[in-house]
Amino acid sequence: MFAIVKNWVNRYFSQEEVVLLVLLLLAALVVLATLGQVLAPVLAALIIAFLMQGMVHRLKTWRLPHGLAVSVACLVLVGIIAALFFVVLPIIWRQVERLFNELPNMVSRGQSLLLLLPDRYPGLVSAVQIDDLFKTIGDELGSISQALLTLSLANLPILAGVLIYTVIVPILVFFFLKDSDKLIAWCGSFLPQQRPMLRQIWYEMNDQVANYVRGKVIEIAIVAVASYAAFLALGVNYALLLAVSVGLSVLIPYIGAAVVTIPVAAIGLFQWGWSTEFFYLMIVYGVIQLLDGNVLVPLLFSEAVNLHPVAIILAVLVFGGIWGFWGVFFAIPLATLLKAIMNAWPTEGHKAEWQAREAASEPEAPAE
Known part of the structure; x- marks a missing residue:
């Protein structure tokens, strides 16, 4: 049993950079939890x-x-x-x-x-x-x-x-x-001068997370403004409050749109009852959601994040339960970080690739 554990530790934690990465992650968690x-x-x-x-x-x-x-x-x-x-x-x-x-x-x-x-x-x-x-x-x-x-x-x-x-x-x-x-x-x-795994994680996170966070902020603004304009045109009560709720609902993929539908439908039903105006409201709201999911999201996040929907929902539930609103907001970037770490974890193939990158990045010695 001890031999199996020793072989596993030597296989995955034998490199200095791996231990450094684990220590950095633990230090970040301790700092966030205490300070x-x-x-x-x-x-x-x-x-x-x-x-x-x-x-x-x-x-x-x-x-x-x-x-x-x-x-x-x-x-x-x-x-x-x-x-x-x-x-x-x-x-x-x-x-x-x-x-x-x-x-x-x-x-x-x-x-x-x-x-x-x-x-x-x-x-x-x-x-x-x-x-x-x-x-x-x-x-x-x-x-x-x-x-x-x-x-x-x-x-x-x-x-x-x-x-x-x-x-x-x-x-x-x-x-x-x-x-x-x-x-x-x-x-x-x-950090050590030679840090190919950390560099790979940094490059992947810098590209994907930057695109995701900026795209998410743009998506919230566009959905909120479009919803506010539509609600004002229809004469809905609490137009700005509902529009902000619809904009923030995009933070929680798949779940937020379903949850925010309840207050939109409830306020429309209380204001107009089962009338033509209520059905117009629900149709316009449905069109906004369809355009967001089928046009805006692919346009903003076509190359930002490549995660399975199950992984996204699990990330929202786990990190939202730990850190609340900010956990929900950064659930997908944190899931992307975990994916980047898993992809960069050292294997024989990674070692050869990193050595080639480090050799290519080193400056050439000046000719004598």
Whole structure:
């Protein structure tokens, strides 16, 4: 038994670079678990800087100096943050307040509609079951209202923290973009000079994750804007709130679209009932989902991620359960990281390939 374990360890962990990779992954997990909240502004700034690299490179292709390109990109970031805080969020907050004020009427109307079911289908549904269902819903709404009240009164320091982040994060993003080459070189100085496996993982992750994250942000923006325009044209209540929900639903592949359909259909049904306007809403919403899945996603992610749908769903469930919203957002990049590590794990074929790459990358000795 010990011989089998020893042979397995020697086969897969005999190289220095493999041990280094395992230690780096463990150190990253420990840092996130222990200092995740403290380093949240730094991590957020890293993510945003990673997203804005494409804009900086595009500006530099227009012959702008590096410092000026970084400054323009940061000004765009500050403008986006200001628009979110002073335009989008106040509208969403007002619509959330209206929705919570109208929820009791919506619940009572839904109850009156569902109470017709026991008369039509007495063998399947009883009036007691309907009453128990809406009692549970009422208790949940009461707990949500109490939680919102507690949040607004007892967690005011969080608002101060958010305001601090809005100042710190753009500053960090500026320096990450301005000195990205120096920071990468400094981090690389702690690693071995010969690191073919780490280089392979870095190249694969840099290409795929950068394309995925930028594409996902673009997809959220396009779907949200298209949904908002469609909901406004149809005269749907809470148009911006629903549009933001539809845009964020693309974060969870296959599941988000199904979940967000419920509030869209519920608000449309409460507003219009079983009318032509309601069916128009559902048709337009279905067209948006079809265009997103069959046109926008292939266009944005044609070469970004190559994962099986089962692997994507498992990644969303696992990483979302561990890290919440950010786990869901980065579920596919993290799954891509695991796939890159599995592909780059040392084998005899990899060793020969890496040796050839290292030999090709070494500078030639000057002729005497």
